[in-house]
Amino acid sequence: ALGGMTNLRDLRLSGNGFEGTLPDSLENCLHLKNLYLDDNMFTGELHVLGSLPFLAGVFLENNQFEGEIGALVEYFDDIVILDASNNKLRGPLPLELFQKDKLRVLDLNGNMLTGVLPAHFSVNDSLEYLALQNNQFEHDVPASVSNLRAVTHLDLSGNALTGPLPASLGNMALLTHLNLGGNALDPSWGLNEGTEIGPLPAFLQKLTALRELLLGDMGWTGTVPFWIGFLDELVLLDLSGNALTGTLPVFAFEYKANLTFVHLSGNMLEGAIPKCFAELPKLRMFTTEDNKFTSLESGFCQGAGNLVGRNVNIFTGDCDKIPSPLNCFNECCDGG
Numbered sequence: 001a002l003g004g005m006t007n008l009r010d011l012r013l014s015g016n017g018f019e020g021t022l023p024d025s026l027e028n029c030l031h032l033k034n035l036y037l038d039d040n041m042f043t044g045e046l047h048v049l050g051s052l053p054f055l056a057g058v059f060l061e062n063n064q065f066e067g068e069i070g071a072l073v074e075y076f077d078d079i080v081i082l083d084a085s086n087n088k089l090r091g092p093l094p095l096e097l098f099q100k101d102k103l104r105v106l107d108l109n110g111n112m113l114t115g116v117l118p119a120h121f122s123v124n125d126s127l128e129y130l131a132l133q134n135n136q137f138e139h140d141v142p143a144s145v146s147n148l149r150a151v152t153h154l155d156l157s158g159n160a161l162t163g164p165l166p167a168s169l170g171n172m173a174l175l176t177h178l179n180l181g182g183n184a185l186d187p188s189w190g191l192n193e194g195t196e197i198g199p200l201p202a203f204l205q206k207l208t209a210l211r212e213l214l215l216g217d218m219g220w221t222g223t224v225p226f227w228i229g230f231l232d233e234l235v236l237l238d239l240s241g242n243a244l245t246g247t248l249p250v251f252a253f254e255y256k257a258n259l260t261f262v263h264l265s266g267n268m269l270e271g272a273i274p275k276c277f278a279e280l281p282k283l284r285m286f287t288t289e290d291n292k293f294t295s296l297e298s299g300f301c302q303g304a305g306n307l308v309g310r311n312v313n314i315f316t317g318d319c320d321k322i323p324s325p326l327n328c329f330n331e332c333c334d335g336g
Helices: 024-028 047-051 069-074 095-099 143-147 167-171 202-206 226-230
Strands: 010-012 034-036 041-044 057-059 081-083 105-107 112-116 129-131 136-139 153-155 160-163 177-179 212-214 236-238 261-263 268-273 285-287 292-296 314-317
Touching: 024 047, 047 069, 069 095, 143 167, 167 202, 202 226
Parallel strands: 010 034, 034 057, 057 081, 081 105, 105 129, 112 136, 129 153, 136 160, 153 177, 177 212, 212 236, 236 261, 261 285, 268 292, 285 314
Antiparallel strands: none
16 A cells, blocks of 8 residues: 555654564655654664655654665765664764765664764765764764864764864854763863863863753863853753862853753762852752762852752752751762
């Protein structure tokens, strides 16, 4: 029946629990533009899609599709959105995918992709969303990644990336979401003589459109840099699971009108937790446990912001190091 729908433009089969491979008869749907197969249990390879020349929206996420990602390069000349996340696709990431001049969204997270990221990204002013997290990519992030000039969302977390992050990343002025967490990137990158030594390279401060910056579980040392205060749009900051030391710089946080989520747990930060966090108007989640903090700054628990005294918020800390009534945590770590 499906093979007879030669004029079909839109096929939506999301979330039905379908199993098995894609039928060969799908290739007869020559005018298909949007294909929604997400959230099923489909298996097998995707070669049948190569017969559908006008596909613009392809949603394959949350299935068990297999095969080489490189096979997709020959398809989808008109592709705008390709979401093949959470499948079993394998192989290296082909540079040719980034030469599809209409492609705006590429989500390949949660597959079995391997090798290195393409070394020579060409200038691309169409791609806006790139999600490659939770694969098996290795080695460096190439300097040419900044040629993806329209990207607002870049997620490379949960891979095996190493080496220095290129300073050219600071030129990606439209970035609103940057997640590098869970990689083994060199903590010395971005440091120049005469600049502050810390885990975050100074060129990140140029990304003033950032709303979400996630750099957790990277094993970095050093201090929290003051220039986080220049990222006025920041909503989410995750520095958890590193080996950061020193005290928290007040300037980095005191004027953060949009800051809603801050994760600092699992470091070696010390001193008093500044009262400025209790004054922030939107802070709803603040995790500080597994550090060396010794107190809350005087007046913290009387702060006029959003964090303290609201049961729906999360404020975690080490109650063994800062015992009640000296704290106003609403959740203690396991050892507290």
